[in-house]
Amino acid sequence: MLQIYGVPFSAHTRKVIVAAHHKRLPFELSQLVPLTPDLPEWFLRASPLRQIPVVVHGGRTIADSSVIALYLDRVAPERPLYPEAPDDYAKALFIEELVDGALAKHVLHGVLFQRVFGPRFLGLTPDRDLITRSLEEHIPLRLADLEARLEGDWFAGAFSYADITVASMLLNFHYAGEQVSRDTHPRLHALLRRALLHEPFATALRAEAPAARGLHDLDTHLLDELGY
Ligand SMILES: N[C@@H](CCC(=O)N[C@@H](CS)C(=O)NCC(=O)O)C(=O)O
Structure with missing residues (x-):
């Protein structure tokens, strides 16, 4: 069983949760808030930057959402997260x-952390x-760069970890009280909705929505719009 340590409304933890749903891997999410002072020793060894997510799988402890996805594609190659071509x-x-x-640093530290977390x-x-x-x-x-690089429905042929990464970050941009505008970024606007309604995200968001709303300070209008 895959153990995921993090919080569901963290953009990087969500990447891994959606990846697990995409691969249909059973997992357990254990809450770990990186901003709390007494983080466990094993976590600090695995994640010296004190960042979530960290996973434990088959006796291995692995940090970083990108590393975790590459690892999962090796140990569970069916329904890959990264394209073959x-x-x-x-x-x-x-x-x-x-x-x-x-x-990420501008959305998460520059806006969401400043306004909410x-x-x-930390008071x-x-x-x-900033x-x-x-x-x-x-x-x-x-955003302009991403908008210009999206040519079809998904960033790299079929739905992949690229789309999971973009949509997860843009959802947190909305949580921070901002939005990707249909007027200025029509492709990203559509991609975000397409991705968040795609089954692996839908399953993740049905579980995340109550926790996100429970925090009160997050702007959950996009979840409302999409019926979560
Ligand atoms: N490169 C890392 C970034 C992880 C990251 O930034 N996590 C955030 C939460 S979304 C975090 O732990 N922030 C706390 C901190 O940086 O102190 C990954 O892909 O996992």
């Missing part, structure tokens, strides 16, 4: 890199300049 494989990996390596869990005052720079400079550049 070399071009699509490279495309999927690069989209994931654009999101996790560039967009910092004040809520911090939001850094308004929020403004994230929303006006950094995020628009990255």
